[in-house]
Amino acid sequence: MDQELADPAPLAALIGALRRLPGVGVKSARRMAYHLLQHDQPGAIALTQALAQALTELRHCERCNTFSVEPICALCADPRRDATQLCIVETPADQNVIEASHGYRGLYYILMGRLSPLGGAGAEEIGLARVLERAADGVVREVILATSFTAEGDVTAHYLGDALRARGLTVTRLARGVPAGSELEYVDAGTVAWALAERRS
């Protein structure tokens, strides 16, 4: 819809800044701005403070690249983790999913992104040099690629796998298959095809 009435400049700037958030269109941005200004000014103040503080205080863990206040995050500093295994994920949310499975006791590297040949995210943006340096610490024996099972996640896994194998590391990928607890009837055909091809005796 056309904007018939000009917004006052500070409102237009706020709507513009909110639109830069992922998944937020102009209508949502406008609704968020009205909400913050009219119904939740304490929320607006909390958001400015939280943003400023996060920008100042958060850095990346020197070992796994996740967001951290300390130079080395708590998980990387935990001596009970198995330092011979390194699991590569796209985001801290993905890392959390692996932790919630209680099936992994090794360490992580968080890419904070993935290759997107069409979207313009190349090897530099996922920090390939840092991944390789981390994996080649002499302690890691197996690298588990746990990027998403999407086109971009697969490209990323393929690219990292080649580079890591070329340095003599053992590289594995999470198994693709039918989700635990699923009724086969409701599983998509592509997943079933993978589960068939990777069937185990």
Next chain:
Amino acid sequence: MDQELADPAPLAALIGALRRLPGVGVKSARRMAYHLLQHDQPGAIALTQALAQALTELRHCERCNTFSVEPICALCADPRRDATQLCIVETPADQNVIEASHGYRGLYYILMGRLSPLGGAGAEEIGLARVLERAADGVVREVILATSFTAEGDVTAHYLGDALRARGLTVTRLARGVPAGSELEYVDAGTVAWALAERRS
């Protein structure tokens, strides 16, 4: 999903602040936080500045209650508008829709909300006293209620209509009916019922 790994405090605070935005759940808030911190730090800085500036510089127009930098907004100050008509809308976005119709040359009052008996928004929250004071300026002759055609919008219109009529003002409501350009087949039955009941010769 459970959060297995504790987020660093500044990240948790940022996710919490983003969750307060309307329509933003914990997953979206997390994605927004990663995006701002990892991929768009200039966007994060722009958002803190825009929020701080909007909170400082915006006030409500003394006449129509919309967001404005000046005490009286440009529309209220425009001598070409017909000051005998006052159109009451819920939000500046609704006002914009009316302006875009090019069918109205009067003035506005923006409630910045609506009655929500179940949601706890009562007469004070929509500023009934200010609406009545504005409408009773001695110049306004007709008040056009243009709140939404939803349960809450109807309650608001009903409530305002009663109060305004009690003060001797002429009150009208936008016509309910079949949208221009619609094929009847695709119009919902409630709308058709209204269009029948309010048919014109």
